[in-house]
Amino acid sequence: MSKAHSVAELEELMLRYQQADPVATTELIRQVSPLLLRFLTSQCGSRADAEDLLQDTWLQIHRVRHTHRPGEPVLPWIYAITRHVQVDGYRRSRRIRSHEHLMDPLPESFRVARPAPVVAPDFDTMLAVLPPSQREVVRLLKHTGMSLEEVARATGSTVGSVKLKAHRAYEKLRSVLGRKQGKGAALGHQAQGNYDGV
């Protein structure tokens, strides 16, 4: 689903989902799932965990689909449930981890040495430098098309707090970009020096 999704269309799909229309349900899943998967991946860091959480999220959405009131925005409702499932998942895995015993690490010889890929930082890579709450706000604002008020509803906070988190996130991203640029320039100078030496 693109940023320019229609709010009215989503509300219509949600209404028909509540009335058990399979076509609307399929369409809703098709439109919303990619957004949720990206959100969950950026929040929990692992694609496999995010896919599991996405399935849990849809089961939860299905279980409580009657709690969406017609006329209310759909995306904040969906994202609030997604956050809830994600937080539950995090707490559950923390509990499980607390009962697990750490094993010795694998011997060095079994590790496959892979060179780190050199790629330009994309949105997800850059977002990883932010604290989870700021990352969440930037992703919701920039990739779901939700307004400040809707993001506040989805995250259970105030519009002022959302603005503050977004502002801090932009500041941090800008400083990280500046550092990367500085490093790039330094590397460029170094390379130039090497060539000069040759």
Place this chain on the structure above:
Amino acid sequence: MACDDLDKLRAESPQASPRDWPVDALNHLASCSRCAQLEDLLDSEPQPDFPEALRLKIENSILPGLSPVTPLSSVATLTIMLLLASMFVVIAAEWPLGLAGWRARNSYQIALNLSILLISSSMLANLLARLISPGSSSPVLPYSVVPLLALIGSNSLLFGYQSNETLTRQTLACWEIGVSCASVSVPLFWLILRRGFSINLVGQGAITGLLAGLTGVMVLEIHCPILEKSHIVAGHLGAALTSTVAGASLGYLYATQRLFLRKR
């Protein structure tokens, strides 16, 4: 315009594209490579990389169990039902307890305290009706603190100290009545809210407890003729505070229990 001003502009209007920005901002964007890079980054569209197999899995888990559902009642309807339940408990409790407190107070004291209680109860009932639908919540903390502070403030202004040997016993008796009324209110509130789904169980527990506690305070305001500041704060408002803490604790216990059960 500086980089920070541009960040503020982005934060204030996240959906606006650079085309909608003032000339100052555009000039800055043209001259600052970091801001331009950030703008490109924020504007980049995500790649559609959603696995088809996962979509089918989700559909297969949902479509077989598809059945029509009735959406939750409106916020206004639930608010009115909660207030009616509260009033029902007040009337049912006053029937055997009597109206001695109402007679002992002057009209100014009755008007101020009951106004605060009614306004607080309406606000809390409205918040509860919203809390049971995800994505429509508000921050819970101010709602749980403001009514209690307002009542402590008004009672401190309205009443004075009167030393009395039996005050502690009387205060405990009032506290018991308040907590009992709150305990009777909670099942009624649960009946009204049972179809909802709260993602903030501690907050919902606290607000439900406070609304139930304020029902108890209302009963005591009408029943109790002891117009003593410390008695009212400890015995009447103490009951509301107790039920708020109990509600929040129950919410917390339920949330952790749910996680534990799901893990198993």
